[in-house]
Amino acid sequence: MRTTTSRPADAPRTSTVVAALLRKELRVELRSFEAVPAMSLFSVTTFVLFHFALQRNALSGELASGVLWVTLLFAAVLGINRLFVADAEQGGFDGFLLSPAGRSALLYSKALTLLAYLIVLELVAVPGFALLLLQPALWPALPGLLAVLALGDLGIVVIGTLVGALAVRTSVRDLLGPMVSLPLLVPVLLCAARASSPVLASARAGALPLRWLLTLALYDLVFGLITFAVFDFLLED
Amino acid sequence: MYGKRLRPLALTTFAALTLTLALAFFWAPNDADQGFLQKIFYIHVPLAIVTLCGFVYGGIAGIAHLRTRDSRWDMRSYVAIHLSLVFGVGVLVTGSIWAKGSWGVWWDWSEPTLVSFLLIMLLYATYQPLRFAIEDPERQARYASVFAITAGAFVPINFAIVRLSTAYLHPRVLGDISGNLPGRFQVVFYLSLVSIGLLWITLWRYEMTSKHARAQLRALRRLLAGDDDDIPAPRRSAVPVLTASARPAGEGGGVGSAR
Amino acid sequence: MAVATTTTVQTCATLPHRLRSSRQRRPAARAGAAHPSAGRATLAALELRGLTRRYGERLALADVSVSVEDGQTLAVLGPNGAGKTTLLRLLATLLRPHAGEVSVLGHRLPEDGWAVRGRIGLLGHDPLLYRELSARENLQLYAALHGVAGDRVELLLRSVAMERRAQEPLRTLSRGMVQRVAVCRALLHDPELLLLDEPRANLDPAASELVEPLIGRESGRTRVIVSHDPVGAVAEADLVLGLVRGRVRVLATPAELDPESLVELYR
DSSP: OOOSSSSOTTOOOHHHHHHHHHHHHHHHHHHHOOSHHHHHHHHHHHHHHHHHHHTOSOBOHHHHHHHHHHHHHHHHHHHHHHHTHHHHHTTHHHHHHTSOSOTHHHHHHHHHHHHHHHHHHHHHHHHHHHHHTBOSOHHHHHHHHHHHHHHHHHHHHHHHHHHHHHHHTSTTHHHHHHHHHHHHHHHHHHHHHHHHTTTTOSSSOOOOOHHHHHHHHHHHHHHHHHHHHHHHHHHOO | OOSTTHHHHHHHHHHHHHHHHHIIIIISOOBTTTBGGGGGHHHHHHHHHHHHHHHHHHHHHHHHHHHHOOHHHHHHHHHHHHHHHHHHHHHHHHHHHHHHHHHSOSOOTTOHHHHHHHHHHHHHTTHHHHHHTOOSHHHHHHHHHHHHHHHHHHHHHHHHHHHHHHTTSOOOOSOOOSTTOOHHHHHHHHHHHHHHHHHHHHHHHHHHHHHHHHHHHHHHHHHHHSSGGGOOOOOOOSSOOOOGGGSOTTOTTOOOOOO | OHHHHHHHHHHHHHHHHHHHHHHHTSSSOOTTSOOOOTTOSOSSSEEEEEEEEEETTEEEEEEEEEEEOTTOEEEEEOSTTSSHHHHHHHHTTSSOOSEEEEEETTEEETTTHHHHTTSEEEEOSSOOOOTTSBHHHHHHHHHHHHTOOTHHHHHHHHHTTOGGGTTSBGGGSOHHHHHHHHHHHHHTTOOSEEEEESTTTTOOHHHHHHHHHHHSGGGOOEEEEEOSOHHHHHHTOSEEEEEETTEEEEEEOTTTOOHHHHHHHTO
16 A cells, blocks of 8 residues: 655655765765865955955955955855766766655755855855954954854855756856856845944944844745755756 | 737737827826926836736746646746846836936936846846756756746845835835826826736737747648658757647647647 | 685675575565565556657657566667667656656556655666765765665675775776676665666676676566667567667567567667
8 A cells, every 4th residue: 555655665764864965975075175175265365356456455344244245155156066066977866866765855965065165165264354354353243243144154055055956957057057046146145245234343333133134034934945845846857 | 729819919909008108198297307207107117017027927837837847838938038038128228218317327226126127137137048058858948947936936025125225225216106196197007007018918929829830830840751750950949849748739720749 | 816706706606695585575575476466556567658758849769668577677779869768767767758658666657756766776877976985985875865774785895896995986996896886886775676778888707797696687676678789688688679769669579589670770
């Protein structure tokens, strides 16, 4: 008698599958260093570019917030481009699709992987930014900044996983990734930049504007749901 | 299926548009502040509304495609988005003209509609390149539907967020839709909205009919050739492929199935 | 060297028994014996009726009908572009049929694809393995994906004589060794149906022998083999399907098969 659930009775638990996939991602990344070093290096180089382009030694408030977020966004796009490449090139999609594992497991593992990339990126980029371009001290601003980074990262992860999967099996994957993800990430940039500018202000640092954090959180939620709903359709051949 | 009632539809649209233009120029009073230039509002705002609805419809057709796997839905989505892109350019152009006429600048960041539109157009401009970059027609349709759904959801959300962000500057909204408009303005505005809506629908149906006709022609050619061994490899294309099962049944003339 | 060979031969000799007995533990009985048809629509392992798959306006597979019983081997032959790989991927539930009926292991596709994943093993041109990971790590990943116990990984690695090089990243191994690991991957979950696309490509004769009890006729599994070697394929098949441009040109048992028709296929 067939069960009414859409998975066979002996299908592995999603958490086990996600853990195994995550282990694979981290192993592959640690051995090939394809994404994270490039992202981190790129962010520092971009700060240098901004110094020369804006002709400023120190930034604060809105300008600082903007430069930080644009840099993070562009570095993230590098990561998004690499996210599914190993699977597309080494047959990982087929291997996964042939197994009875639930399809969302791949989504969760990729999203967590991208999040891990972003966290490592920020561990380099934020202190780098504080060192090179930020005028006010970083330490007092850190709690507020971390809150914004958390929600912003979530937005990048949600959009990035979707667009990464969309772009990887096209003939112009490296171009399509940024082209499609950047407009979708503008609201994230908008909310994150507005939220972090009072935190990075030079004169008495302002309070964290909840309105923008809330908007960002809502955006993350809506697109999280959309990504969850459509992801399976991207996996099929 | 799409070819029926095209002519009466087209005539109605033409009539509605003519009436709108006539009323806009001769009947509606000139705006106290902006004078004659304000009349662009009758085109700009309805164009914007219709374009946004078109994009959202593209997303809905995308959902239908994913659920039914019927290539007709993909075609509907493609035509809707493609048409709305064209209308969207019109929105940006008319908005720019109005901004220049009213405030002396071609672009104004504090105008939320224009800014949202710029963003939406930048996103949808990637639709065709995305389709073109995927050779397998079935996968192309599926990925395009996923894009249409994501972008379709993005449209209203983006609008809300940009409006929120400009609310704290000094918004110079190009048009207070409905509500605050006095009598004659309202009549012409709604009439314009209806006519531009009709224009979109007419153009959409024309394009759908044309694509269907072309697909049926190709099917006929294949039938006559007897075997599809001789189909030359198709050039890469961003246009959806209407497959045999998608052909509307009982079409006048009895083309029959592709087999 | 001699010791290694002897050990290998011994392992080889006992392995089919060990592998076969693990399959006996399954609730569904195996090859030839009557099995409970609970939940199954038909008794045939594979049942295709009018299967059609399009690629845009062209037909990749057109009106393919064939029936394969449990434990039988179907050889699929044909020139390039005949649709052989498409057929295999379709049976593996990676592609959906556009028309016709497909029943794999008693379940209709694509609706019941979820019920047969994990009972099908695919061995194609692509080993489906990550080059940066070792053989063991790759197989452990697949074991987790399929919900299979870890000790099967070791069992299979030994059966293809890869246990000594199981720690090294796959990119350092030769193509033949990678293919052996791919065989392990395909068999990890003890599938009832094997879909093989030129399985012995890249394998030297010794490796071919090692792999034979796992994917050959004695394994007792239902098999679909795509091959470019008509003679070899027909020799081990119960049924031969010849495709040209997606259409069935030959469908016969090897006994009834007219050799001329095979030659015609490739003309």
